[in-house]
Each structure stands twice: as C-alpha cells, then as structure tokens.
Amino acid sequence: xxxxxxxxxxxxxxxxxxxxxxxxxxxxxxxxxxxxxxxxxxxxxxxxxxxxxxxxxxxxxxxxxxxxxxxxxxxxxxxxxxxxxxxxxxxxxxxxxxxxxxxxxxxxxxxxxxxxxxxxxxxxxxxxxxxxxxxxxxxxxxxxxxxxxxxxxxxxxxxxxxxxxxxxxxxxxxxxxxxxxxxxxxxxxxxxxxxxxxxxxxxxxxxxxxxxxxxxxxxxxxxxxxxxxxxxxxxxxxxxxxxxxxxxxx
Amino acid sequence: xxxxxxxxxxxxxxxxxxxxxxxxxxxxxxxxxxxxxxxxxxxxxxxxxxxxxxxxxxxxxxxxxxxxxxxxxxxxxxxxxxxxxxxxxxxxxxxxxxxxxxxxxxxxxxxxxxxxxxxxxxxxxxxxxxxxxxxxxxxxxxxxxxxxxxxxxxxxxxxxxxxxxxxxxxxxxxxxxxxxxxxxxxxxxxxxxxxxxxxxxxxxxxxxxxxxxxxxxxxxxxxxxxxxxxxxxxxxxxxxxxxxxxxxxxxxxxxxxxxxxxxxxxxxxxxxxxxxxxxxxxxxxxxxxxxxxxxxxxxxxxxxxxxxxxxxxx
Ligand SMILES: Cc1cc2nc3c(=O)[nH]c(=O)nc-3n(C[C@H](O)[C@H](O)[C@H](O)COP(=O)(O)OP(=O)(O)OC[C@H]3O[C@@H](n4cnc5c(N)ncnc54)[C@H](O)[C@@H]3O)c2cc1C
Ligand SMILES: Nc1ncnc2c1ncn2[C@@H]1O[C@H](COP(=O)(O)O)[C@@H](O)[C@H]1O
Numbered sequence: 001x002x003x004x005x006x007x008x009x010x011x012x013x014x015x016x017x018x019x020x021x022x023x024x025x026x027x028x029x030x031x032x033x034x035x036x037x038x039x040x041x042x043x044x045x046x047x048x049x050x051x052x053x054x055x056x057x058x059x060x061x062x063x064x065x066x067x068x069x070x071x072x073x074x075x076x077x078x079x080x081x082x083x084x085x086x087x088x089x090x091x092x093x094x095x096x097x098x099x100x101x102x103x104x105x106x107x108x109x110x111x112x113x114x115x116x117x118x119x120x121x122x123x124x125x126x127x128x129x130x131x132x133x134x135x136x137x138x139x140x141x142x143x144x145x146x147x148x149x150x151x152x153x154x155x156x157x158x159x160x161x162x163x164x165x166x167x168x169x170x171x172x173x174x175x176x177x178x179x180x181x182x183x184x185x186x187x188x189x190x191x192x193x194x195x196x197x198x199x200x201x202x203x204x205x206x207x208x209x210x211x212x213x214x215x216x217x218x219x220x221x222x223x224x225x226x227x228x229x230x231x232x233x234x235x236x237x238x239x240x241x242x243x244x245x246x247x248x249x250x
Numbered sequence: 251x252x253x254x255x256x257x258x259x260x261x262x263x264x265x266x267x268x269x270x271x272x273x274x275x276x277x278x279x280x281x282x283x284x285x286x287x288x289x290x291x292x293x294x295x296x297x298x299x300x301x302x303x304x305x306x307x308x309x310x311x312x313x314x315x316x317x318x319x320x321x322x323x324x325x326x327x328x329x330x331x332x333x334x335x336x337x338x339x340x341x342x343x344x345x346x347x348x349x350x351x352x353x354x355x356x357x358x359x360x361x362x363x364x365x366x367x368x369x370x371x372x373x374x375x376x377x378x379x380x381x382x383x384x385x386x387x388x389x390x391x392x393x394x395x396x397x398x399x400x401x402x403x404x405x406x407x408x409x410x411x412x413x414x415x416x417x418x419x420x421x422x423x424x425x426x427x428x429x430x431x432x433x434x435x436x437x438x439x440x441x442x443x444x445x446x447x448x449x450x451x452x453x454x455x456x457x458x459x460x461x462x463x464x465x466x467x468x469x470x471x472x473x474x475x476x477x478x479x480x481x482x483x484x485x486x487x488x489x490x491x492x493x494x495x496x497x498x499x500x501x502x503x504x505x506x507x508x509x510x511x512x513x514x515x516x517x518x519x520x521x522x523x524x525x526x527x528x529x530x531x532x533x534x535x536x537x538x539x540x541x542x543x544x545x546x547x548x549x550x551x552x553x554x555x556x557x558x559x560x561x562x563x564x
Contacts, residue, residue, distance in 0.1 A: 002285070017383075025386075026385075060535065065326065092496065094354070094364070095361075118501070123382070123383065124364070125366055126354035127284075127354075129355045129358070130360075130364075132321075133354070133355040133358035134353060134361045144493065159435075160502070162438040162493070163437075165433040166430050167432060178486075179487065179493060215363050216391045216392060216518060220388050222386065223386070226439050228542060228544065231537075231548045232549050234549070236563065238549055239560070240530065242531070246508075246546065248507050248529050249508065
C-alpha cells in the first residue's frame with residue numbers, strides 16, 4: 001500500500017505573527033518557516049505504518065512556492081521515500097490544494113492519504129475533507145489512532161464530546177490530531193540521505209487544475225488588544241475583585 | 251434568498267451551537283431553514299421549529315444519518331441544495347467537530363470555497379475570520395454562488411429557543427453510501443456545563459503535575475462555581491484529562507464571563523482559545539508567564555497553596 005502525505009510550509013508555530021501596516025496580510029519576510037505541525041504527525045504516522053509492514057511507500061506532496069522544497073526535504077529526512085512539488089506562486093486556498101492533490105492522487109493511486117487536520121496559518125481545517133469529496137473517498141478526520149485492516153481502516157477520532165471510533169473503507173483520507181503520535185526528529189544521517197531522494201516538480205497546469213482563489217482578502221487587521229490587568233496580592237483581594245469590581249461571582 | 255442552517259444534535263436534543271449559527275444566518279439576512287438529518291430525530295425537529303426567526307425545518311430521518319457520518323450527510327446536503335427550487339444562497343453550520351467534518355466536503359462537492367469559523371458578518375458575501383491562531387483577522391469576500399460557512403459560536407449570541415413556529419417538512423433520504431460506520435463512542439460524562447456554553451471555566455495546565463492533582467485541586471473549585479472544566483494541550487497530552495477538555499487554537503474556542511487559567515503559561519495557541527473571555531484570572535508561580543499579559547487579575551503564587559485557599563474563600 002502506498003501512502004500520500006501532503007505537507008504544507010507554514011510560519012513556524014513559535015513565531016509571533018505581525019500584521020502588515022497596509023492591511024494586506026501578515027509579514028512573512030525573514031520569518032522562520034517550518035512544516036505544519038499536524039503534517040509532521042502525518043508523516044510520522046505514515047512512517048510507523050511502513051515500519052509495521054502495512055505500507056510499502058510513503059510519498060510527500062507539497063503545493064506552493066519553490067521554497068516548499070525544504071518542507072519536502074524535511075519529510076524525506078523523517079523517512080518519506082520520495083516527494084512531489086506542485087510549484088506555483090499563486091496564493092493557494094484549500095479548494096485549489098484539494099484539486100491539485102486529487103490530480104496527484106489519481107496518478108499515484110495511493111490507498112491512504114494522511115493530512116494534517118488544520119494548517120496553523122489559515123486555520124481552515126478543510127483540505128482533507130475536500131480532497132475526500134473530490135475523490136469520492138471515505139474520510140476520518142481528527143484521528144488519534146489509526147489501525148489498518150483488510151480493505152478498511154479503524155480510526156479513533158477526537159470529537160467535541162470525547163472520542164469516537166469509526167470504520168472506513170479504503171482508499172481513504174485521514175487527518176491527524178495532536179494525540180496521534182509524537183513525531184521523531186530527523187537525524188543528521190537521514191537529513192543527508194534525504195538530499196538524494198527523488199523530488200518531482202510539476203505545475204498546476206500540468207495537472208489541469210485551475211488554482212485561482214475563490215475568496216478575495218479585503219483586509220487583514222490586528223485583533224483588538226487585550227491589556228494586562230493587575231496583579232493581586234492574595235486570595236482575599238482576588239475574591240474581593242471578582243465580587244465587587246468585575247461582579248462575575250456572587 | 252434563503253439560508254440553510256445544519257442542525258447540531260444527538261437525535262434527541264438540539265445543541266446550543268445551532269442557535270449561534272442561526273444568529274449568524276439572521277445577520278446575513280433572508281429566510282432561514284434548519285436541516286435536521288438524523289435517525290429518530292423528530293424531537294430535534296420539534297425543538298428546531300421553536301427557534302426564533304426560523305421559517306422552515308426540513309427533516310431527513312433515516313438510520314444512516316443517525317451517527318452523522320460525513321459521507322452520507324454531505325451527499326444529503328448537496329442533494330438538497332442542488333435542487334434549483336431550493337434557492338439556497340448560504341449553507342451554515344456551527345464550527346463543531348461535526349460541522350468541521352462535514353461542511354468542507356459539501357463545499358468541494360459544490361465546487362465552492364468554504365469560509366471557516368467566521369466571527370462576524372459584513373454583508374452577504376463578506377465575513378471576518380481569525381487566522382494565525384487569532385493573531386490576525388481576515389475580512390474575506392466570496393465570489394461563489396453558494397456560500398458554505400462555519401460559524402465560531404463565541405462570535406454570535408444564541409438565538410432564542412422558543413417563540414418560533416416554523417413548519418416542519420419531511421425530506422426524502424438519500425442512499426446509504428456505506429463508506430463509513432460508527433463502531434463506538436467514548437464520551438466524557440459530566441454533570442458540569444458544556445465548555446462552549448459555560449459562564450465560568452476553570453482550566454488547568456501542566457503546572458498541576460498530574461491528573462490526580464488536577465482533579466483533587468480543580469474539581470472542588472469548579473463545583474463551588476458551577477463551572478465547566480478545561481485544560482491546556484500539555485495537560486491533555488500528559489493524560490491528566492481527556493482530549494475534549496483542550497482549549498485553544500486547535501481545541502475548543504471559549505468566551506465565558508470568567509476564565510481561570512491555573513498552572514497554564516499562556517502560549518499563543520492556548521490564548522487563541524480563551525482570550526475573548528470577559529474576565530481572565532491567572533494563577534501561576536512564574537511572574538513572567540505570558541498568561542499575565544492577558545489576565546485581568548493575576549496572582550503570582552504556588553497553585554497548590556492558592557487553589558485550596560480560593561476554594562475555601564468562595
Ligand atoms: C500545532 C499546535 C497546536 C497547539 N494547540 C494548542 C491548543 O489548542 N491549546 C493549548 O493549550 N495548547 C496548544 N498547543 C501547545 C502550546 O504551544 C503550549 O505548549 C501549551 O499550551 C502549554 O501548556 P501549559 O501552559 O499547560 O504548559 P507549560 O507551558 O509548561 O506551562 C506550565 C505553567 O505552569 C506553571 N507552574 C508550574 N508549577 C506551578 C505551581 N506549583 N504553581 C503555579 N504555577 C505553576 C509554570 O510557571 C508554567 O507557566 C499547540 C501547539 C502546537 C504546536
Ligand atoms: N499547500 C499545501 N501543500 C500541501 N498540503 C497542504 C497544503 N495546504 C494544506 N495542505 C494539507 O491540508 C491540511 C489542512 O490544511 P487546511 O485545510 O489549510 O487547514 C494540512 O495540514 C496539509 O496536510
């Protein structure tokens with residue numbers, strides 16, 4: 001079984017984001033970029049399935065600018081066998097990414113595609129579900145456990161009320177949640193090895209996909225700032241403030 | 251123009267999150283319909299028909315909608331919307347785990363974008379949504395014929411769940427696609443209010459040290475306050491509490507009247523989930539913890555001393 005793992009290059013989760021003064025977006029100049037954390041979990045899960053003999057090949061895919069090559073090298077350093085870059089400078093929205101990934105999936109015919117549940121830049125939480133729809137496949141989002149069986153997978157999902165376990169037919173889409181696994185670090189020898197692994201580069205036009213954005217960004221602004229309040233000296237003062245100043249407890 | 255709001259329910263009770271979605275629909279304007287898809291969900295349809303401002307409730311009652319699996323649900327919604335007679339301009343669901351699971355599937359089948367987790371409505375095509383863990387707010391305008399939208403419940407008040415008298419209309423069920431089936435659920439049982447609807451939330455982080463400490467220290471406090479209980483990712487990852495306690499960018503988004511952050515440092519991913527709370531209290535032994543930058547009342551103290559003292563003082 002082949003597994004496809006879409007990985008997105010995003011601003012590193014530790015970076016404090018700054019909104020640009022002209023309201024066109026956030027400042028990404030000279031900012032540290034990394035693989036979306038949920039995608040690291042996706043690559044790790046694919047590797048574990050390969051190590052357990054459930055998968056034969058793991059292929060990482062990224063859509064976006066030339067620099068996404070770094071993200072793909074990271075995926076291959078963790079262990080992906082090869083990678084595909086769908087290269088474009090156009091701003092990609094989830095529907096366009098899903099269409100590109102669907103086109104790649106039709107060529108690669110994987111049995112499983114593991115995505116992150118959410119990219120930490122656009123916070124969209126859409127691409128996996130959209131990809132499942134476009135391919136007509138079953139989906140298991142927000143996975144905290146994946147067990148592969150014969151022609152099916154049993155997936156435990158993190159839902160609002162707790163956990164839910166579903167059985168889905170393969171081929172299928174899985175999106176990762178935080179508790180699925182703890183991703184390994186790429187070792188230096190593996191980082192070196194990754195440099196020699198194959199990376200194919202294609203363009204959206206090669207895949208016959210129109211990636212034009214459907215949503216226009218009118219403006220990006222800073223959220224209202226919350227100012228720090230006061231430090232209270234002790235519990236007595238805290239309780240007094242909550243009762244008599246904030247009036248949030250009786 | 252009419253709008254279709256997808257009901258969030260468990261076949262017995264209409265969840266409050268639906269009421270927030272109805273308010274978002276009302277802000278957009280037009281005739282509001284609620285779709286109830288479930289199994290033996292007649293009671294939910296009744297409740298939905300009483301929601302203020304709703305013109306019609308459409309019910310698809312069939313065994314294969316009972317577990318809210320995305321494949322069957324999305325196919326149903328698309329069939330309803332694709333009928334030209336329906337004329338729906340907007341499909342709206344609360345950004346619950348069900349809404350997030352199903353709506354992008356609907357959007358892709360309709361070949362339209364989804365606008366995720368809107369917090370306000372500018373006009374029928376234009377919406378505001380947080381990006382980058384709420385560190386920026388994007389105003390986006392959709393050019394698609396049908397708008398598919400999920401609603402962040404903290405951005406919209408709940409519509410009244412009484413006073414309405416919508417007509418209830420049965421819908422023919424679509425086929426069972428048989429792609430996925432529920433095996434079981436392990437739901438957290440609690441007599442406490444739901445995180446999303448609670449007026450007061452007591453949240454604990456890694457500083458609690460263990461699940462035992464979390465329960466021993468925070469439960470009596472939450473009991474006194476009638477509060478819901480939450481946690482940071484670190485507390486969930488360490489197994490102190492189940493996943494559904496997680497508040498934050500990738501957990502639950504809450505905005506109660508009063509939020510206690512106890513032994514929580516205040517990482518941006520946590521702040522993203524609670525910084526719209528009306529009053530924030532932080533108890534942390536580190537005076538430089540970032541949580542104090544958003545707290546209205548901060549207490550620098552050892553939580554193992556401060557929390558029992560607080561519980562006793564209430
Ligand atoms: C992709 C991604 C998504 C994430 N999503 C979320 C999310 O949704 N929600 C979330 O919360 N986090 C999320 N995180 C994690 C986030 O970055 C932080 O790691 C996490 O919030 C830290 O949890 P914490 O504050 O409990 O732990 P820590 O940062 O370790 O803080 C513990 C605090 O307890 C204090 N403390 C310790 N002992 C005591 C004592 N005796 N008395 C008083 N204070 C004490 C310490 O001073 C410290 O400030 C995410 C991270 C990533 C990468
Ligand atoms: N440009 C991209 N290239 C590759 N994968 C992507 C891209 N955008 C999104 N994804 C995948 O889709 C997931 C969810 O992203 P989103 O729907 O944008 O929140 C991510 O975690 C990735 O696995």
